[in-house]
Amino acid sequence: MPELPEVEALRRGLLPLIVGQKIKKAEVKMPKLVSSKGTTRVSSDLKLQEFIQGTLGRTIEGIERRAKNLIFSLNDGGIILVHLKMTGQLVYKGKSGTDKQISVSGGHPIELSENSLPNKHTYVIFNLEHGTLYYNDVRQFGYLLYFTDKKTLESQKHFDGLGAEPLDKGFDFELFYEKLKAKSGILKKVFLDQTVVVGLGNIYADEVCFDAMVKPLRSINSLKKSEIKALYESIVKILPKAVAMGGSSVSNYLLADGSKGNYAREHKVYGRAGQVCLRCGKTLQKTVLGGRTTVFCDNCQK
DNA sequence: CCTAACCCCTGCTTGC
DNA sequence: TGCAAGCAGGGGTTAG
Numbered sequence: 001m002p003e004l005p006e007v008e009a010l011r012r013g014l015l016p017l018i019v020g021q022k023i024k025k026a027e028v029k030m031p032k033l034v035s036s037k038g039t040t041r042v043s044s045d046l047k048l049q050e051f052i053q054g055t056l057g058r059t060i061e062g063i064e065r066r067a068k069n070l071i072f073s074l075n076d077g078g079i080i081l082v083h084l085k086m087t088g089q090l091v092y093k094g095k096s097g098t099d100k101q102i103s104v105s106g107g108h109p110i111e112l113s114e115n116s117l118p119n120k121h122t123y124v125i126f127n128l129e130h131g132t133l134y135y136n137d138v139r140q141f142g143y144l145l146y147f148t149d150k151k152t153l154e155s156q157k158h159f160d161g162l163g164a165e166p167l168d169k170g171f172d173f174e175l176f177y178e179k180l181k182a183k184s185g186i187l188k189k190v191f192l193d194q195t196v197v198v199g200l201g202n203i204y205a206d207e208v209c210f211d212a213m214v215k216p217l218r219s220i221n222s223l224k225k226s227e228i229k230a231l232y233e234s235i236v237k238i239l240p241k242a243v244a245m246g247g248s249s250v251s252n253y254l255l256a257d258g259s260k261g262n263y264a265r266e267h268k269v270y271g272r273a274g275q276v277c278l279r280c281g282k283t284l285q286k287t288v289l290g291g292r293t294t295v296f297c298d299n300c301q302k
Numbered sequence: 303c304c305t306a307a308c309c310c311c312t313g314c315t316t317g318c
Numbered sequence: 319t320g321c322a323a324g325c326a327g328g329g330g331t332t333a334g
Contacts, residue, residue: 001326001327001328002328003328037329037330038309038310038329038330038331039308039309039310039329039330039331039332040309040310040330040331041310041311068328068329083328083329084328085310085327085328085329086311086326086327086328087311087312087313087326121312137311138311138312138313139310139311139312139313139326139327140310140311140312141310141311141327141328141329142328185305189305192327192328192329193329194328194329201327201328202326202327202328250326251326251327252313290306291306291307291308291327292326292327293325293326293327
C-alpha cells in the first residue's frame, strides 16, 4: 500500500538506476493500465499507441513526485505519470550478470519465483539501454499515463485539490494549522482525503495519530492547537524516517531493486489490533473509519 | 457545493 | 478437503 514514504523511497531508488537511459521500447500487456484511471477502466487503442510511440526512443531525464504520483520526464518534454495505487511495483533489473534472479540453496541453484521477472502480474515492460524496468500490479488498480508535455498534464487537473507536501521545506506548522482548521469532520478521514497534507494512507495516518497521542476519530474542530502541533511534529518526524528506511513492505511493496522496505517493523499500531500498546500496555482497539480499519490506543491517545 | 457508498481487482485468511 | 465470504485499501465515480 504505497503511501508517500514508499513512493518517495522508490523514486530515490530509481533515480540512479534509470535516469539518463533511453527507452528502447515499451511493451504493454494490459492496455487499460495506460488508457485511463478510476473505476471505469476501458482499454483504448489510441491511448496504447500514444503511450508506445510517445515513449519510444526517448530518454528518461528525471523523476519527480507529487503526493503518491511518480512523474517521469522525457527528453522531448513528454511525461509518464505513474500511480501504484495498492499493489503496483516498479522493479529494475540490470543486464549485468549480478542479477541472475537465481539463489543458491543447499548448493543447488533454485529459481526465486517471486523475484523472477516478468511474472504473471507484469503488465508494462520498459526495455532500456542497460536493463529492464517492470511494472507489476496484482490488482491492476494502478496506472501509467503518457502526456505529450507538462501543459497537457496540468490541463487534465490530476493534482487539483491536493494538499501540502509534507517533505517540502515550505511545510511549516502555520500552513498545516491553517489548512487543517479550514476543514471539518473526522481527523483520520481528512488525513486520508489528501486535501490538507498529501501522502498519508491508512498506515501512516494511524501511526501519526498514535505518535501524537490523538485519537484518529477526533473531530477537527475539537482539536486544540497543541494537539495539532503534536500531529504536525509526528508527520515531519515519521515520514522522513520511513523514507530513509525504505518504506513499509506490508503487502507486496518493493523498492526499485526488488528489495523490501524496513519500516514495517517500526509500526506501533497498524496491524496490531488486540496487541498491547507499546506506550502504556493497554490493549489496542480497532474500529472502521471511512471503510478503513483503524487501530489506536483508547487509553493513551486522547 | 458536500459526504457516504460503491467500485476497480486478485490473493490471502477465515470459517463452516 | 473445498468453497465462499471477508478483508486488504487508494482514490475515482456516483448517488443523494
